Amino acid sequence: MTKEYKTITEISGPLVFLEKTEPVGYGELVLINLPDGTTKRGQVLDTSADLVAVQVFEGTGGLNEESGVVFTGETIKLPVSKDMLGRILSGSGEPLDGGPRIIPEDRVDVNGASMNPYSRMPPEDFIQTGISTIDGTNTLVRGQKLPIFSGSGLPHNEIALQIARQAKVPGSTEEFAVVFAAMGITSEEAQYFMEDFEKTGALERAVVFLNLADDPAVERLITPRMALTAAEYLAYEHDMHVLVILTDITNYCEALRQMGAAREEVPGRRGYPGYMYTDLASLYERAGVIKGRKGSVTQFSILTMPGDDITHPIPDLSGYITEGQIVVSRELHRKGIYPPINVLPSLSRLMNSGIGAGKTRDDHKAVSDQMYAAYAEGRDLRGLVAIVGKEALSERDQRILEFADLFEDRFVRQGRDEDRTIEDTLNVSWSILAELPEALLTRVDNKYIQKYHPAHKGK
Amino acid sequence: MKGEIYRVAGPVVTIRGIRPKMYDVVHVGHEGLMGEVIRIQGDKATVQVYEDTSGIRPGEPVVNTGMSLSVELGPGLLESIYDGIQRPLRVLQEKMGDFIQRGVTANGLDRERVWEFKPIAKNGDSVKGGDVLGLVQETENIEHKIMVPPTVSGTISEIKSGSFKVDETICVLASGTEISMMQKWPVRKPRPVGKKLMPNRPLITGQRILDGLFPVAKGGTAAIPGPFGSGKTVTQQQLAKWSDTDIVVYIGCGERGNEMADVLNEFPELQDPKTGRPLMERTVLIANTSNMPVAAREASVYTGITIAEYYRDMGYDVSLMADSTSRWAEAMREISSRLEEMPGEEGYPAYLSARLSEFYERAGYVRTLEGKEGSITVIGAVSPPGGDFSEPVTQNTLRIVKVFWALDAKLAQRRHFPSINWLTSYSLYTQGLADWFTENVAPDWVPLRDHAMDLLQQEAELQEIVQLVGSDALPEDQQIVLEIARMIREYFLQQNAFHPVDTYCPFDKQYKLLKAISKYGEMATAALESGIPMKDILSVESKDELAKVKFEEDFQSALDTVMTKMDKEFAQLGGK
Ligand SMILES: Nc1ncnc2c1ncn2[C@@H]1O[C@H](COP(=O)(O)OP(=O)(O)OP(=O)(O)O)[C@@H](O)[C@H]1O
Numbered sequence A: 001m002t003k004e005y006k007t008i009t010e011i012s013g014p015l016v017f018l019e020k021t022e023p024v025g026y027g028e029l030v031l032i033n034l035p036d037g038t039t040k041r042g043q044v045l046d047t048s049a050d051l052v053a054v055q056v057f058e059g060t061g062g063l064n065e066e067s068g069v070v071f072t073g074e075t076i077k078l079p080v081s082k083d084m085l086g087r088i089l090s091g092s093g094e095p096l097d098g099g100p101r102i103i104p105e106d107r108v109d110v111n112g113a114s115m116n117p118y119s120r121m122p123p124e125d126f127i128q129t130g131i132s133t134i135d136g137t138n139t140l141v142r143g144q145k146l147p148i149f150s151g152s153g154l155p156h157n158e159i160a161l162q163i164a165r166q167a168k169v170p171g172s173t174e175e176f177a178v179v180f181a182a183m184g185i186t187s188e189e190a191q192y193f194m195e196d197f198e199k200t201g202a203l204e205r206a207v208v209f210l211n212l213a214d215d216p217a218v219e220r221l222i223t224p225r226m227a228l229t230a231a232e233y234l235a236y237e238h239d240m241h242v243l244v245i246l247t248d249i250t251n252y253c254e255a256l257r258q259m260g261a262a263r264e265e266v267p268g269r270r271g272y273p274g275y276m277y278t279d280l281a282s283l284y285e286r287a288g289v290i291k292g293r294k295g296s297v298t299q300f301s302i303l304t305m306p307g308d309d310i311t312h313p314i315p316d317l318s319g320y321i322t323e324g325q326i327v328v329s330r331e332l333h334r335k336g337i338y339p340p341i342n343v344l345p346s347l348s349r350l351m352n353s354g355i356g357a358g359k360t361r362d363d364h365k366a367v368s369d370q371m372y373a374a375y376a377e378g379r380d381l382r383g384l385v386a387i388v389g390k391e392a393l394s395e396r397d398q399r400i401l402e403f404a405d406l407f408e409d410r411f412v413r414q415g416r417d418e419d420r421t422i423e424d425t426l427n428v429s430w431s432i433l434a435e436l437p438e439a440l441l442t443r444v445d446n447k448y449i450q451k452y453h454p455a456h457k458g459k
Numbered sequence B: 001m002k003g004e005i006y007r008v009a010g011p012v013v014t015i016r017g018i019r020p021k022m023y024d025v026v027h028v029g030h031e032g033l034m035g036e037v038i039r040i041q042g043d044k045a046t047v048q049v050y051e052d053t054s055g056i057r058p059g060e061p062v063v064n065t066g067m068s069l070s071v072e073l074g075p076g077l078l079e080s081i082y083d084g085i086q087r088p089l090r091v092l093q094e095k096m097g098d099f100i101q102r103g104v105t106a107n108g109l110d111r112e113r114v115w116e117f118k119p120i121a122k123n124g125d126s127v128k129g130g131d132v133l134g135l136v137q138e139t140e141n142i143e144h145k146i147m148v149p150p151t152v153s154g155t156i157s158e159i160k161s162g163s164f165k166v167d168e169t170i171c172v173l174a175s176g177t178e179i180s181m182m183q184k185w186p187v188r189k190p191r192p193v194g195k196k197l198m199p200n201r202p203l204i205t206g207q208r209i210l211d212g213l214f215p216v217a218k219g220g221t222a223a224i225p226g227p228f229g230s231g232k233t234v235t236q237q238q239l240a241k242w243s244d245t246d247i248v249v250y251i252g253c254g255e256r257g258n259e260m261a262d263v264l265n266e267f268p269e270l271q272d273p274k275t276g277r278p279l280m281e282r283t284v285l286i287a288n289t290s291n292m293p294v295a296a297r298e299a300s301v302y303t304g305i306t307i308a309e310y311y312r313d314m315g316y317d318v319s320l321m322a323d324s325t326s327r328w329a330e331a332m333r334e335i336s337s338r339l340e341e342m343p344g345e346e347g348y349p350a351y352l353s354a355r356l357s358e359f360y361e362r363a364g365y366v367r368t369l370e371g372k373e374g375s376i377t378v379i380g381a382v383s384p385p386g387g388d389f390s391e392p393v394t395q396n397t398l399r400i401v402k403v404f405w406a407l408d409a410k411l412a413q414r415r416h417f418p419s420i421n422w423l424t425s426y427s428l429y430t431q432g433l434a435d436w437f438t439e440n441v442a443p444d445w446v447p448l449r450d451h452a453m454d455l456l457q458q459e460a461e462l463q464e465i466v467q468l469v470g471s472d473a474l475p476e477d478q479q480i481v482l483e484i485a486r487m488i489r490e491y492f493l494q495q496n497a498f499h500p501v502d503t504y505c506p507f508d509k510q511y512k513l514l515k516a517i518s519k520y521g522e523m524a525t526a527a528l529e530s531g532i533p534m535k536d537i538l539s540v541e542s543k544d545e546l547a548k549v550k551f552e553e554d555f556q557s558a559l560d561t562v563m564t565k566m567d568k569e570f571a572q573l574g575g576k
């Protein structure tokens, strides 16, 4: 299969069309030899007896009809090995750190096969991130996919790094391995991550894939697949618990849109391809725990919502696939609160399986529900106060209004290096709930009030 | 004739060299990937392939089976989990491990398993399609009726008794036709019924807002649209768990793998409230998750509804949950755009609305071919982009279904669950079921419920005023209305699916709870009229205690205690 074809008939955007080839497999890896001696890589998108369409990862710059095309006869594979840990690779898996090539223990198709739902083990191991708005009210569990929905200029990178530093499963000494994939972020941002990884020693147990803003957009389509392939390998072949951070999903989707336009497809909502849901699912669903295997893949990706709009197709379709979302709020950020996580639109769907007696604490669910209800009402009242003034509020409403402030100030706000245990988080929760009249604690069973309410505790 | 692949573009493969019929199942490539013919054009045909097509090349062979996509129907469906084309996921795991590889075939029904067949029909009986030949105890509580296939009839010349595998002959007709315990049926074709009847009994779900305010009838149709994270899946799972139905078919169509794992994990542990047996024993699961091939996702709803029809034909009440029909519609859109069909609204194919109505039309309360009664209730989740209900899938669905449970992101955000909006949701069965409720729940159930609805409406109007002037500015009787409406929302409508007691609420308890709230309302209004200050009426302790009785294991005695206290408290308030 080393035959080289010089039958390119058309080059259009990232696509190349060729005629008169031997039968070529769908999805096959393609090597394109340019007249200047360089080689680019691509993938077969459409193949028939008469015409083959190839999408070129490194972009079609420099290509012409003279370029030679070689079909490799196999789909795109990533050489994997435990030695990937500590390495920095390009968005298509080539070493960038000056180190040697990875000596593969195996070569794995980057598209991954779908996990049989019957083999999945429902995730339920509580991960303590040390951040109250996550641990207390939007609990993350091992094997979950829980992205950060943020906006440009908000401190999502800090939050992601704080989580990567602090994440642990209480009672387990095992550290997470981190697979970090940059997709179209600036080199400055990438630098920020790398420095933190180096400073904290996290790099030793990390694999980094970098596709930066000035790297070709098409490459972005395989970068996350490479990263997830590495993660699955470490998790399922080497029993590691892997935390995958993909950033920024929005750049990935832009690349997807760009490719769709190049293929002249009928665009879906706001110009994004109609298959974007399926495509994103093929990334996000690569998280989980498998029955009978020790490792796990947890995804904690970053997505910046264009125009802070959660109904934009990128966050919208993501939210429909992931197991919740952590929403970073510009309003809280402006108020100077870190981490500016707004718990109301945030959600962890797997929280219920990760908390409670024996996992976190028996009162966890009730405390969380109660704080949500009171905070939501308090925020509504802020709107009302702006119109009618605080005096027009009933005594009850005033207390709830004050609760909302306390919640932001004591529960949400914490230091960039403040690593709260779940006990700390729940204790902070009770200290602010205690400021509400007890009759308003309708979501908390009396037995927990007796057990944990500062006014009753130990009496 | 030998067929070959002409072109491969994702899940859509063009073939030539053979002349298949529309919807024939073909096997493409050296690995024999399964696909279905969806277009014929000149000497070529287009096939949607149910498995990943990476590496498949033009020129590889194609074989036509000449059969339409069919499911295998017979004992062994219950407790199974299938992919969209009825391959048992358990078998796929045994054959290829934890990740789904392609090119593996697996029978829908286990060919090795032996079932005890007890004949009912006798030699010499003349039988027609739908008649019951005999019985198999499929699970502890479900008796599987072995029926004559709908298209077959004749006189029995031999009927056996004893242990058989599903494909062994258990009955022979005079014509020589052999009948086994397994039938095959093409999924895209509805199974015939005797007659469609008007639904007249409610599906009791144990969910207060559904049973109480927006009931669905057995044999009816309902849609749950809502933005992500608003509670579609939790509601559907609650229905699958607690409905008073004989059989549940649950289709995870293009959704999360972990959700299916959750059901698989939980259902064998949970008890059917009616029979006390593990829920799994009445359940068939179809899981074609978002990362599994889209063409099989498209097929999954048909596979599911055909299985549902088969149990309905036995005279059972079947509930089918499809989560989410939007993913099914998107699969149609994806395939249609690969075919370069003329797109309709938002890129969906022009036949979207027709497909949706054909699907929901397969629901119904019917007289079966045999003359018994059976039903299929269909409940479809809808996932509108951006939570905007004006999009085509929601709109087309609403034109068809009779019950609309509108999920509301605002309610979900404040953890009001189930976050079904009580102002915009509706049920067109409410009237038709009124007699049933009056007879079976309580004579005053209907007025009680109507009154609650009315208070909620009033609350919505009053809230608009409150937004402008604050609640203290309202007249006292209206403040009472606000308070009672709040109690209805928080004490009655809110129901925590994850609370061991509250997750399921029998009708009797629903009635008593609403009655208790209404009782407070009456006493409060009377007290106000006799000049007792608002503040005192609102600070009645038993009112707040009523909030928690629904969580009590011993509901009745908790309620009695609270209500006795309430009487006492109001008596102490006095008045003129
Ligand atoms: N009745 C309920 N009781 C308690 N919690 C609920 C209830 N309904 C929903 N929830 C909460 O809301 C979360 C989201 O619900 P669910 O997964 O059903 O949303 P969905 O509408 O199916 O979302 P998607 O479209 O993304 O699949 C659940 O994980 C749970 O925490």
Ligand SMILES: [Mg+2]
Binding pocket: B232, B233, B234, B255, B323
């Ligand atoms: Mg769902």
